[in-house]
Amino acid sequence: MLSVVVPMYDEAEVLPLFVERLRPVLDGLEDGYELLAVDDGSKDATPVLLQAARRTWPQLRVLRLRANAGHQAAISAGLAAARGDWVVTLDADLQDPPEVIPEMLAAARAEGVDVVYGVRTDRSTDTVFKRRSAHLFYATMRVMGATGAPDNAGDYRLMSRATVDAVNALPEDHRVLRLVVPALGFPAATVGYAREERAAGTSKYPLAKMIRLSLDSITGFSSAPLRLATWFGLGGFLLAVGLLLYALVAKLVGHTVAGWTSTVVIVAAVGAVQLLCLGILGEYVGRVYSTLQRRPTYYVAHDSLTGASDTGSVAVSASASRTPTAAAGGGRGHTPDP
Template sequence: MSAPASPRPAGDGAVPPTLSVVVPMFDEAEVLPLFVERVRGVLDGLGEPYEVVAVDDGSRDTTPVLLQAARRTWPQLRVLRLRANAGHQAALSAGLVAARGDWVVTLDADLQDPPEVVPEMLRAARDQDVDVVYGVRTDRSSDSVFKRSTARVYYALMRALGAGGAPDDAGDYRLMSRATVEAVNALPEDHRVLRLVVPALGFPATTVGYVRAERAAGTSKYPLARMLRLTVDSVTGFSAAPLRLATWFGLVGFLVALGLLGYALVAKLGGQTVAGWTSTVVIVAGFSALQLLSLGVMGEYVGRIYATLQRRPSYYVAYDSLAEPADEPLGRPSQRT
């Protein structure tokens, strides 16, 4: 296993944490009290220095207020507030940049991935001398049939495109060494999908199984549109295979055209009338659809290149509680990241 980098300065005079828990949050006011109770109970029992980096991803409810209130009685809680909603993966990336621990866990606030598994992850990493421990969902019966089905399709698609590496049913619940986190932070890509980026690094890894629970409170912040966006980012970020579809479509179209040409010549020589209107419309419509699909796929890649050349940050940090005393009001400092 790669040795962890030397601990970074704590910045507040405290002992640098051994463990950082990064938690992206967006409108999680309903579940936040239960989250604080369960996560603090687990981490206090570790007997090691830790921090919880709560990344408020532009929440519109009382999440910022509740986080600030919790911070007054929970000194290990660190609040990182983004200026606007940047998305789940961007919020995770912001938390990884801010995290100071030798080990970093990424965890969602909805408590579907139980925080009680964190000590087991930490033991597995140390005992097996690995850099990454993936939390693998051994039972997803709490998820809807649609969500389980789309998850299977997603991982099958990623394997088919050569972007596999992570175990099936391993989402964004994982533990990483400092070396892994630094490697992720050093990557230049903006629209990264961490569940594919981390396995692609090839660091030694193991798994820990757990039962996925129902959402403790509130509603899902990952609707179908965001799931589709994640899939598109995953495909275009890790494989050029879709670009080859245009080549294959062109080859198939050329072969079909040759066949139709041969059929037309034979029909003409035989004095037969070639069936015209229906077949022509079907063929033109079919190949037009394939052309548009090919252009759309290429457009996704061109769009990623364009966004990369612009070098616009994926998120903006408005506030980091580490830089302020605990009794200061929320939100004054502004930092571009």
């Protein structure tokens, strides 16, 4: 009935605590479940601890990737392999409490929705910078019309089988699932919770990865930056015409003044706008180039359920995503945490 997809990368310190908190929650459900731990190429003792936990937890299934593919890619690998009628995505750091899962299931069934978002109603454990940057991220995406997701809704969500199949069928690279899922427009509800501090270990998402995620989010879901470049170009053209008229009038009335300051400022301003526009265009061209290469986002080394290994494909059909063969491949993405 339920699959819980958990991406993991070097989470040996927090893994025992995570198992200790999650298992009673899942065992207390009336429905059957599987815990699908996606080992994203961990270099510490995470694989060993997962195999040890499997000896006493038969519902634990381990999907190991050959190399680190990123948070979003690991989640996508788990979605492609998950077999449940409902699928929850959850990080292993315990900042998002697993005790909310029964509430999500209850909300989905009571309201008849396909998606239930976990919304952080209390982020006091996060730093001021993280809270402000998260607010700026969601505000920017709303202005660009790129998301219908609730504020402070990260990658902690419950999805129906229809939603998961729809996500698996998408062909795009560099998925940002917190934007992909709302973009489907399926009926949704929210469940609030207080965000906790990381139980152990350190964050695997530094500022550079957060910036990369933000760029993927903007260029993957909105053409507004391209329109911005167009408006910059139009504004620069109008400014140039105005300066030309001013120069001609000054020449005719004999008030021309030789000076280099205004020339330097104008040249520098125009150059800056040109470089900005080229950078925006470069981001979009880079996405097109990456898509045309059709390189797999991740490689599956082993699936403890089937014993199979395969290459993660660029697109997974909705009908194939529930089969054992498809469970070994297909998918996308690893995320920061605005």
